Amino acid sequence: MTGFVLFNVAIMLIFILVLFIMQRKHISFTKRVFTGLGIGVIYGFILQYFTEPDSEALLTTVDWFNLVGSGYVKFLQMIVMPLVFISILSAFTKLKLTNNIGKISSLILAILIGTTAVAAAVGITATFAFDLEAVQIEQGEAENVRGVELEEKYGTTVEGKTMPQQILELIPANPFLDLTGARPTSTISVVIFAAFLGFAYLGVRRKQPEQAELFAKIVEAFYSIIMRVVTLILRLTPYGILAIMTKTVATSNLDAIVKLGKFVVASYAALLVMFLIHLILLAIGGLSPMKYLKKAFPVLVFAFTSRTSAGALPMNIKTQKQMGVSDGIANFSGSFGLSIGQNGCAGIYPAMLAIMVAPTVGIDPFTPSFIATVIVVVAISSFGVAGVGGGATFAALLVLSALNLPVALAGLLISVEPLIDMGRTALNVSGSMTSGVLTSRITGDLDKEKYNSEAEALEADII
Known part of the structure; x- marks a missing residue:
């Protein structure tokens, strides 16, 4: 380890110590998160200024930073599958919810899929407004390599599979394998398996109430333990965001971002419009968008910096509870939102990519029939998209293959993929939380007094 790397690591340790002292002084969780975010951005730019993004010294430095950043994300991913599984089961064991289980799940799914279809339309509009085409993007060595990788992945995942066959992939033939997250569709498969157990519980509750009561107590006991683990992990959030943001800024290829600036701007314009649509939907439901923004902001910041919807699930569920x-419903919408109707990764991005790639094979992308086809395919393909890094790529593969478009061209955007993925992930989480809040509002289950309270999200649970 060189002196330069040691110096960088020492500086990071000092920043971590600062955050630890803030925690010991009981400074609010939100302030510590934003302190970590701010320091990470500034430190990342300093490293960017003094080193090259692909220099050995910076890569070694980032490798050490990953012990904190990537380690934190791995802890979150560690708890995701158990949390999804026990959250769905716990939802079924709650009497108030199970009386309306069909209506609630249908509403959540309808909102998730409906907003994804709207997101696809927004992405198409942004592509048209900014006049984006794949042929406008230069192909370098990295892009060509990425294209080859995508073709190989395409060959092992969706090539030659019809839509019914792809739907069959969602069904858990081996739920224990899916609990390990081994497949791209593992999350939705775990949801399906847990739902089957939940419906079985309802049947047992009618015929054997004593056994059902025992099962419900066991589920709630496990749920309490899992949520306690979640709280312990969430306390590490300021440190994780500090390291993640430092790495992201320090290793960003600014030249590539400038070259693809038009696509980056178009992407964020579409993401912003879709986020505003979320706020409009809340306003139509008679809820204050500003209250939502204040309470959702910490989890959206985490999703933005970490680029993992799955990792944000614990904060997602806790934040929804803080909203009343x-x-x-929070368990359902949070878990469903990991694999269904991700507005950013499975909505805007695949739609923009399809419109950009279509002209390369002689298709006019702005004919009404093609646009309608893209929106429908995007909505259907939004089932089973993994809520971790790479989910958007998998969604793009599904959409492009369903439309018979070349998947290798998706590799053209590799240089700006991390930057765009930050905004996409935040939008995914916002869509999931919006579906939960709106479903609660429609069913009359929302605690409006709690929604309108001034209490900061998560502060009651995380010190």
Whole structure:
């Protein structure tokens, strides 16, 4: 390890110590998160200024930073599958929720899929407004390599599979394998398996109430333990965001971002419009968008910096509860939102990519029939998209293959992929939380007094 690397690591340790002292002084969780974010951005730019993004010294430095940043994300991913599984089961064991289980799940799914279709339309509009085409993007060595990788992945995942066959991939033939997250569709498969157990519980509750009561107590006991683990992990959030943001800024290829600036601007314009649509939907439901913004902001910041919807699930569920959403609905919307109807990764991005790639094979992308086809395919393909890094790529593969478009061209955007993925992930989480809040509002289950309270999200649970 060189002196330069040691110096960088020592500086990071000092920043971590600062955050630790803030925690010991009981400074609010939100302030510590934003302190870590701010320091990470500034430190990242300093490293960017003094080193090259691909220099050995910076890569070694980042490798050490990953012990904190990537380690934190791995802890979150560690708890995701158990949390999804026990959250769905817990939702079924709550009497208030199970009386309306069909209506609630249908509403959540309808909002998730409906907003994804709207997101696809927004992405198409942005592509048209900014006049984006794949042929405008230069192909370098990295882009060509990425294209080859995508073709190989395409060959092992979706090539030659019809839409019914792809739907069959969602069904858990081996739920224990899916609990390990081994497949791109593992999350939705775990949801399906947990739902089957939940419906079985409802049947047992009618015929054997004593056994059902015992099962419900066991589920709630496990749920309490899992949520305690979640709280312990979330306390590491300021440190994780500090390291993640430092790495992201320090290793960003500014030249590539400038070259693809038009696509980056178009992407964020579409993401912003879709986020505003979320706020409009809340306003139509008679809820204050500003209250939502204040309470959702910490989890959206985490999703933005970490680029993992799955990792944000614990904060997602806790934040919904702070907004007055019941445990059951928060568990359902948070878990469903990991694999269904991700507005950013499975909505805007695949739609923009399809419109950009279509002219390369002689298709006019702005004919009404093609646009309608893209929106429908995007909505259907939004089932089973993994809520971790790479989910948007998998969604793009599904959409491009369904439209018979070349998937290798998706590799053209590799240089700006991390930058765009930050905004996409934040939008995914916002869509999930919006579906939970709106479902609670429609069913009359929302605690409006709690929604309108001034309490900061998560502060009651995380010190």
